[in-house]
Amino acid sequence: MTTKTLSIDGWTILRGGQAVVRDVSLTLHGGEILGLIGPNGAGKSTTIGGLVGLFPVASGSLTFQGEAWDLQGHEVPFRVRQQLAYIPEQPMYYADMTLAEHIEWKRRLWSAGRRDAPFEQRRLQELLARLNLTPHMDKFPHQCSKGTLQKLMVVLAFLFPFSVLVVDEPFIGLDVLAIRQVRALLASARDGGAAVLVSTHVLDSAERFCDRFAFMMDGMVFAQGTLADLRTAAASADGSLEEVFIRLYHHRQQEVHG
Numbered sequence: 422m423t424t425k426t427l428s429i430d431g432w433t434i435l436r437g438g439q440a441v442v443r444d445v446s447l448t449l450h451g452g453e454i455l456g457l458i459g460p461n462g463a464g465k466s467t468t469i470g471g472l473v474g475l476f477p478v479a480s481g482s483l484t485f486q487g488e489a490w491d492l493q494g495h496e497v498p499f500r501v502r503q504q505l506a507y508i509p510e511q512p513m514y515y516a517d518m519t520l521a522e523h524i525e526w527k528r529r530l531w532s533a534g535r536r537d538a539p540f541e542q543r544r545l546q547e548l549l550a551r552l553n554l555t556p557h558m559d560k561f562p563h564q565c566s567k568g569t570l571q572k573l574m575v576v577l578a579f580l581f582p583f584s585v586l587v588v589d590e591p592f593i594g595l596d597v598l599a600i601r602q603v604r605a606l607l608a609s610a611r612d613g614g615a616a617v618l619v620s621t622h623v624l625d626s627a628e629r630f631c632d633r634f635a636f637m638m639d640g641m642v643f644a645q646g647t648l649a650d651l652r653t654a655a656a657s658a659d660g661s662l663e664e665v666f667i668r669l670y671h672h673r674q675q676e677v678h679g
């Protein structure tokens with residue numbers, strides 16, 4: 422039994438004047454990882470961008486911990502975003518700041534808004550060691566590999582407490598050791614009661630670490646549920662997540678395009 426932490430209901434999001442997310446509804450439960458799966462251009466990153474406040478939501482509503490907002494052209498409210506941690510698909514950084522300075526910047530930003538949740542030096546050292554980032558702390562971004570910068574995004578997300586974790590394609594560019602660590606961090610967030618949303622193309626891995634799935638295509642969610650629910654919908658009693666996705670995707674394509 423999990424707690425309903427956050428629901429997005431009927432979201433439409435525009436990019437370049439086009440509705441690239443259309444009538445999307447998702448519920449994130451505390452203590453669960455929801456895998457957002459779909460082909461390139463399906464609208465996964467845009468949905469995530471709406472959730473973390475990068476894009477306004479043209480229409481639709483949001484419920485968070487029992488409070489509801491009608492968004493209609495607004496961004497997700499700051500009060501909600503304060504409770505969210507986000508790992509972007511592409512590392513986002515300042516070219517003229519070292520990795521250590523990024524962490525200090527985040528600490529200051531956080532401390533200004535949340536005096537109730539102090540910065541834990543021990544937590545930082547543990548994260549840096551787990552991701553093998555300690556030797557890179559005095560480097561500037563241009564001196565780091567993409568994977569190292571992606572690890573910095575993971576550390577920045579996990580430095581402070583959150584109730585919702587939103588992760589866009591966490592594994593691309595990471596080495597096998599880092600992938601294991603990130604998977605363990607996502608599981609520990611879930612086990613600590615956070616609601617976790619993960620967009621990924623790595624379906625064999627998602628099958629193992631996600632509790633539920635939402636399948637997207639052409640800006641819309643066309644199936645949601647546990648793997649068991651989706652197997653039933655796909656009439657594939659023991660199909661893998663990949664097999665089930667492909668089956669339901671083709672059904673959906675036939676429904677839409679004939």
Ligand SMILES: Nc1ncnc2c1ncn2[C@@H]1O[C@H](COP(=O)(O)OP(=O)(O)OP(=O)(O)O)[C@@H](O)[C@H]1O
Binds near residue numbers: 436437459461467468
């Ligand atoms: N800056 C932009 N201006 C206009 N349209 C855009 C822009 N960025 C993305 N889009 C369009 O929005 C749609 C959804 O893109 P989005 O990045 O959300 O998909 P995605 O499912 O995350 O894809 P991927 O798996 O490739 O990351 C696509 O059709 C894309 O072409």
